[in-house]
Amino acid sequence: MSNLYLTRYAPVQRRYRPIGFNGGSRLPVDVKADSEAYEITAAVPGLKAEDLQIEILEDVVTLRGKTAERSEENDGYLLREIEMGEFARSLRLPDPLDASKAEAVVENGVLTLRIPKAEGARPKTIKVKAH
Numbered sequence: 001m002s003n004l005y006l007t008r009y010a011p012v013q014r015r016y017r018p019i020g021f022n023g024g025s026r027l028p029v030d031v032k033a034d035s036e037a038y039e040i041t042a043a044v045p046g047l048k049a050e051d052l053q054i055e056i057l058e059d060v061v062t063l064r065g066k067t068a069e070r071s072e073e074n075d076g077y078l079l080r081e082i083e084m085g086e087f088a089r090s091l092r093l094p095d096p097l098d099a100s101k102a103e104a105v106v107e108n109g110v111l112t113l114r115i116p117k118a119e120g121a122r123p124k125t126i127k128v129k130a131h
Helices: 003-008
Strands: 029-033 037-043 052-057 060-066 086-092 103-107 110-116
Touching (some): 052 103
Antiparallel strands (some): 029 037, 103 110
């Protein structure tokens, strides 16, 4: 049997990927999970805490913000790739979230958002008794 045959039918490992709405390419994010919470990290260069808004509803997190407006004048630019204006990014996570315990910090152009999973979504440990 050739290796080609084995690799063609090898099982594919599938991982959950958050769903981005609103054409989320304007706000790159990393999402990390552990048994207790999710941590979302987003690049927000030049923005301050007051420039950002975070909304959490059940299992959807929406990040919104606004950068300085760009003038429509060309002003000698040969290339303009830096996005300006308002942005929004929504992510659907695999578990319900506890928005009341979420914490967000902006430092050095990076937003770090930690959102605990709702109590019902956390793994439970049950002690086994001996008789």
